Amino acid sequence: MTAGRRLFAWLGAALLAVVLTACAGLPTSGPVNPGRAPGEAEGSQEVFFRPVGPLPGATPQQIVEGFIRAGSAPGAGARWERAREFLAPGFRSAWRPSAGVIIDLENDRVPVETGEGLVSVSLTVVGTTDARGSYQQADEAATTLSYELAQQDDGEWRITAAPDGVVLDRALFPSVFHEYAVMYFSPGWEYLVPDVRWFPTTTAATSIVDALVNRSKSDWLDGAVFSAFPEGVEARPTVPVSAGVAEVELTESVLASDTQALDRMQAQLEASLATANVTAVQMSVDGTPLEATAAPVRSTRIPGAPLVLTELGFGYLAGDELEPVAGLSDVMTTVDPVAIQTSADRDLAALLLRTGEVARVRDDRTSVVLDERAGLLDPTIGPGGGVWSVPREDPSALRVFPLAGEPIDVEGAFPDATGIEAFSLSRDGTRLAAVVTAGGRSVLWVAGVGRGADEGTIVLDEPLLLSVLGGSGVDVAWLDDQTVGVLVRQDDTTVVLEQAVGGPGTTVVAPRDAASLAGGTSLSNVRLRGEDGALYVRRGSTWQQAAAGIRVLATQQGAPQ
Structure with a gap:
């Protein structure tokens, strides 16, 4: 096969396969229902992407292109196993996809082999998210990402150095990452205030609780809102959800909190996880449930009439x-x-x-x-x-x-x-x-x-x-x-x-x-x-x-x- 045909075949095979789950029960008759409004919680139907792994004989440029495409598939636990297949064994555990997302215009990507085992990709960046999932608008700024590759013992090229995080096309980003509201209190504990984050749907509940309990607020909102979770209280690394109920395991230091504080924590958790279709939350310490009722908060809804x-x-x-x-x-x-x-x-x-x-x-x-x-x-x-x-x-x-x-x-x-x-x-x-x-x-x-x-x-x-x-x-x-x-x-x-x-x-x-x-x-x-x-x-x-x-x-x- 000629190099041109090999490239054409590789690109054709690399087209993403889109799998729609929960399609078996789709109705074939009845009324047409409106789609999800902006900010509304996601339903049970999700879109997953299955990019192909590295193909035999792929060039360094093709390996980098495939690696970037594989950013659309976080997979179970958001470990990005498919993307790691493009990495050399010694680099797979060092790469941190959770560091953030570069949101770009796919048609503007220009990959260039700048030397043996060296590839640079020029991008037009329209937005980014950081490790906390906080989104930042970008004014279509140009940037260049650099990758290093080496041939392995079997003669195949694999990436040995790459920027942390993933790259996603603007149209693809909201299908791979969804927006969730991490809720904090206003001064006086009267309102709940959303701090919007973007997480992979496969780890939504865990990511939301980690953001609320273990991580800091978005920088621009830090001085304006408050959390009922005191310093020193941490959430365990996984949040199982069964029948709509999320189990949030906290460290023992939460036991020093009074009833009012626990009720406010419950309110934050319930409102935050509701954006991921969680209907109830149970806090616990070492498997023992904590008694808490969500503290009342004031709504900001307004009447329908002008x-x-x-x-x-x-x-x-x-x-x-x-x-x-x-x-x-x-x-x-x-x-x-x-x-x-x-x-x-x-x-x-x-x-x-x-x-x-x-x-x-x-x-x-x-x-x-x-x-x-x-x-x-x-x-x-x-x-x-x-x-x-x-x-x-x-x-x-x-x-x-x-x-x-x-x-x-x-x-x-x-x-x-x-x-x-x-x-x-x-x-x-x-x-x-x-x-x-x-x-x-x-x-x-x-x-x-x-x-x-x-x-x-x-x-x-x-x-x-x-x-x-x-x-x-x-x-x-x-x-x-x-x-x-x-x-x-x-x-x-x-x-x-x-x-x-x-x-x-x-x-x-x-x-x-x-x-x-x-x-x-x-x-x-x-x-x-x-x-x-x-x-x-x-x-x-x-x-x-x-x-x-x-x-x-x-x-x-x-x-x-």
């Missing part, structure tokens, strides 16, 4: 009628807002007035102007009633106006940003999303909200880049606990970016004149307001006008308990 200001007043829109919000609807008639965000208990709201001032109103029908600086953006309100305000031209001048006391200048606000177009606090108050201008580009950042060493200080941690927008940001809103929506104007097109915090994003074309957006009960319930007052609701990938005459489309930070 909250709007029209010529009829302020309230929830139901057909042609408005359902008023007690106290707040009355006070809205005494002010002239162009932006409204209500607190979770609906007893407070942050407003941008038509005069350009930021104000706070209460359900006792009182209002107070908080900020009179020039060029203020739409404000946002936190769980404690503090109103956040910032001038468009001065991102570092971010200020919080608490219910009592003096205004607080936020430390570390938007470093290196020269402008800010929109911002919004997450409903749990732990994260701030913002569209800023940095390096001459419009980008979406998210930062953890921490507390400084001095009492009463507020600090923004180092921001995480979520997306480069490719246009100007018009508005930003939290669509759920782990998704930020951004209205982006790109030349003659307006799009809605639904950006996962800790994952990739998706875009959908929006009405050209869309001026503001608000979340609903799910990602499919996003609402837009046009410049002419039209209210649009999403239907699949299209938008339908649902109402007219909307003066303000309000955003909500939750609902009363």
